[in-house]
Amino acid sequence: MILSKKVASIKPSVTLEISAKAKALKKEGKDIIAFTAGEPDFNTPDYIIKEAERALVEGKTKYTPTAGIPELKKAIVKKLKAENNLEYKESNIVVSSGAKSSLYHAFEAILNEGDEVIIPAPYWITYVEQVGLAGGVCKIVNTDEKSGYKLIKEQFEGAITPKTKCVLINSPCNPTGVVYTKDELLELARVAEKHNLIIISDEVYEKLVFDGEEHVSIASLTPYAKEHTVVINGVSKTYAMTGWRIGYMACPEEIASAVSAMQGHTTSNACSFAQYASATAIEGGHEFVDYMVREFDYRRKALVEGLSLIDGIRLVYPKGAFYVFMDVSAFFGKSYHGKVITGSVSFAEALLEGGVAVIPGLAFGDDNSVRLAYTVSGEDIYRGIDTFKAFIAELN
Ligand SMILES: Cc1ncc(COP(=O)(O)O)c(C=O)c1O
Known part of the structure; x- marks a missing residue:
């Protein structure tokens, strides 16, 4: 079947691919901390x-x-x-x-x-x-x-x-x-x-x-x-x-x-x-929004401060939204379980194997970086940082 040139030009979503892999691993019973969701983890008020x-x-x-x-x-x-x-x-x-x-x-x-x-x-x-x-x-x-x-x-x-x-x-x-x-x-x-x-x-x-x-x-x-x-x-x-x-x-x-x-x-x-x-x-009133912003702010600080202590990570302190975008190119050329990391996609794939899901920067036009969404609980933020550190320590 011949479809339109328009649809043929649409690139497969790197974000969806990595999210699907994270979901499949979770289903298999693996403990994955997913910093991938671009939506608040709160219920509608x-x-x-x-x-x-x-x-x-x-x-x-x-x-x-x-x-x-x-x-x-x-x-x-x-x-x-x-x-x-x-x-x-x-x-x-x-x-x-x-x-x-x-x-x-x-x-x-x-x-x-x-x-x-x-x-x-x-x-x-x-x-x-x-x-x-x-x-x-x-x-x-x-x-x-x-x-x-x-x-x-x-x-x-x-x-x-x-x-x-x-x-x-x-x-x-x-x-x-x-x-x-x-x-x-x-x-x-x-x-x-x-x-x-x-x-x-x-x-x-x-x-x-x-x-x-x-x-x-x-x-x-x-x-x-x-x-x-x-x-x-x-x-x-x-x-x-x-x-x-x-x-x-x-x-x-x-x-x-x-x-x-x-x-x-x-x-x-x-x-x-x-x-x-x-x-x-x-x-409506601003109570819910104020509460959500306070919660995100707390998580933002915890995540950024935890990640900033890791040698090789470079980031600009985020002032808005619920994302941290960080340069991980210092780890390119290193290997995880025998697989060489060559860019943001292989970094994200290796990190997923290590237990943390992030979105490769390639999806945002920057192959040196990855994006983490702090749309997860405070507890998962701390667990995520520890798992991330353990992953970095295993690179060689
Ligand atoms: C920058 C940006 N603009 C727009 C949207 C779309 O939001 P909506 O859910 O209203 O379609 C998103 C959702 O991820 C976004 O990140």
Whole structure:
């Protein structure tokens, strides 16, 4: 059977491969500490579940307006004003089945064949696949520990060509946990303005910031940025609602209408009762989020401090999201149980044999590193560090 060139270009997910291997080993009864899940290990708070139940009982089980129910759009508009200093109307908001879906629709609405999208690496791999599916071309800009894994003005400007259409900013960042400051974002916004670029700002980890860091939306920094940014957000990470599949974009009306029209022929509305629950989540108290952030902060410190003591590990202290991204290239060339480690994939495979599952950096465009998600219990963090140390000690 001959399938489309589009699907043939999709690369198999390194993340899924290693997660599947970890699961299979666990099933065999091996004690694997998995730092792989990109989702909070907390249950969705009760007040949100109750609202979904209420919506179901009241028959909110039919199609809704394609771009989202007014209740949810209102809650999003209010949130963006109060928390992000962003003034939008309901017509600027499109609710989709997860932020992933919002992102894909945004690329489809913006890109023509061959248009370039600047993406700083390390990146969340989905951006690369989605840009390709939408006919765009990724212009990857490598950042490293020295620049704190941040795209800097000069690099950004150097990557722009006549074909550049937009730039992708993800702060707080998956996989590095890096959070851009207001001044850094302002510099990037000015470059975007100078070259008339659209900004896609993925802010799904906005609430997960530590050490007094502040999340700033680039869209709030200049009038140009407001008029040319697609802000992507959702409830998955903030309210432990990954399975509910509710994300949204806030953007100029032109883009919102285009996305809504497209969505009308692809997914239609996002799940009706999950939309009602999401409105309540966004409007609700901050107790749950505060509690979750405190818990993640404690785990972050424990994990980073434990790993930093291991000779050869290099990392930038993460200030947001729930990931630690670390350079393990000092161990390349060494062997584990007779197998030579040559890059991030063989490192992750060997480490999995040693009892710890991590995601190879290759999945994020950096083959010298691996990503650990601290979406596991505090106890598992300490066990993970000990197992990791034992693994390193066995390398020769
Ligand atoms: C950077 C980033 N953006 C967007 C998403 C998608 O979130 P959602 O569950 O809303 O589709 C993820 C999920 O892993 C992510 O890591």
